[in-house]
Amino acid sequence: MKKFLLLFFSLPLIFSCSKESNEPQKQIDENPIKINAIAPLQANKDRLIFAAEVLYLNDEKIESYGFVFLDEYGSFPEKEYVMSKALGPGKISFELPDFPSFDFNTVFGYYFFIKTDKQHYKSNIQKFQFSEIxxxxxxxxxxxxxxxxxxxxxxxxxxxxxxxxxxxxxxxxxxxxxxxxxxxxxxxxxxxxxxxxxxxxxxxxxxxxxxxxxxxxxxxxGEIFPPANYNMIVSDRLTLTGRSLSSGVQIIIGNRSVAYYNNLALQDLIFDQSGDSFQIGYFNGRDRVIFPEKIKLMRPLSTNFRLAESYAHPNTRAIVEGLTFDNYLFGYKASIGIQGTHILTTWDGIKSINIGNIKEGSYPIVIKSPFFDLVTESKVEVQNLKVTSINKDIGYRGDKFILKGNFLPSQSYFAFVGDAYSFVTVNKLGEATLINDNMIPGKLPVRVGYHKNGFPDYETQATDFFIETKKGEILDFYPKQAKIGDIIKVKGRGLYISSLLLGSTYIYNVLNVDDGFEFTIPYLMPKGKFYINIISGPTTDKVTSKQFIEII
CATH class of the missing domain: 2.60.40.10 (Immunoglobulins)
Structure with a gap:
């Protein structure tokens, strides 16, 4: 019984020892070593320097390497010179400490060798003669x-x-x-x-x-030639030429060095530097050359900037013309008055500037950048929105009212007649049309406004004007007699339909047209004479036709 138990508990130990390793095995490089003997660097009465090229090494363990000196005619035995430095790919040379007497017509030779744990590699035999020089x-x-x-x-x-x-x-x-x-x-x-x-x-x-x-x-x-032009704008590209150039040559601009390339964006080279002039030169590993002139950033004319329109409202965005800031500056801060601002470019290339919440007046745009500061001569005139006149003060809902004031064609406006939001469209500079959307009869004040830069926030201005909205009315309809399914055309003014009734029957199939609306006599409409009733507006005012329609 004891022997059985000992065997049973020994089995897990035996099997646990057979676990395989999951570590990846290193691939063996089986490509042969490649070597080549080349002409001696020196072969004269004073010095003899052998040379060779190690073109490829594999993973074999190198036991020894060096050169073997031999005489083509066998006048002296081959002599092996073993080298001790670590061996790597590339050119290798060895100066012989001694060599036999010779005449200048004797042909000698040598080869390069590498002995590894697996093979003995020999190069070609390089023949040579000693020179009198x-x-x-x-x-x-x-x-x-x-x-x-x-x-x-x-x-x-x-x-x-x-x-x-x-x-x-x-x-x-x-x-x-x-x-x-x-x-x-x-x-x-x-x-x-x-x-x-x-x-x-x-x-x-x-x-x-x-x-x-x-x-x-x-x-x-390598050598870089001085630039053809030292006066540049930020958006320019720096093109440098020279001789023997490659990326190993360093371009120096300001306090930065970058690898040579024949076409570089100036902005990428100076983006974190300051000042309006930058030293330029190059370093090739031996020479650090700084050209006598500096790259000079050109400034835009301060007279070039102007608004597309003669003024702007507070908290709006005004279109700018003339100066293209992006060509001259980046990383700049702009301000109008004491308000910081931004100059933006849309996908179609239109540039605009944010006008902050500033008082009426004329302000230059002040630009501060790491390179230079700029104050525009052309000023931004800021005006609050004003309405100076209205062509009439009485009308129906949907009527048009002509407003005069400092309206801008580039700006979107709206109005409130009382609390009723109404659309405003600009006809031309200083003139706009208000479409009255008020449904409550009576005389109510007019306010005008526009959306701020931070849409949907808006800015409104009270005016000195009122609009009296008259109660809507049905002027006429036809036909006066109709059957089920017939279409009735109604003309009117100031009508807004919340509910339409023919007598006390609700009509649901209603089509609004320019001067009124149309509806269809419903299938369940009884015969008889009925007035057209319109319920509209929050006060549920009723507008009733003066005549009745007869259903036959």
């Missing part, structure tokens, strides 16, 4: 296109059988000058991008000759 080579120079590069050495054997190239592929020739037997010079070529490295090599014109001589490695530096 000794060069104090420069391998960390920087230069702009057009700059002169001077190299020292022993150039007594350098003649017109040699060509200077700007790369190991020996395609592009570069003119050079021998100043004396110890000094040569050449001009840094164009048509290369900032950050590229050019390797300058002397080689005989017959490229089968193995006496290539490295004289310099030069990093290309």
């Amino acid at each position: 000794t060069v104090n080579a420069q391998y960390s120079l920087q230069a702009k296109a057009g700059e002169e590069i001077v190299i020292k050495g022993d150039f007594e054997k350098l003649d017109n059988t040699y060509v200077l190239y700007d790369s190991y592929n020996m395609i592009n020739e570069v003119a050079f000058t021998l100043k004396d037997k110890y000094t040569m010079s050449f001009i840094m070529p164009e048509n290369y991008k900032h950050g590229e490295t050019l390797n300058f090599i002397l080689q005989r014109k017959q490229q089968t000759d193995l006496k290539s001589i490295g004289i310099a490695s030069v990093k290309v530096l």
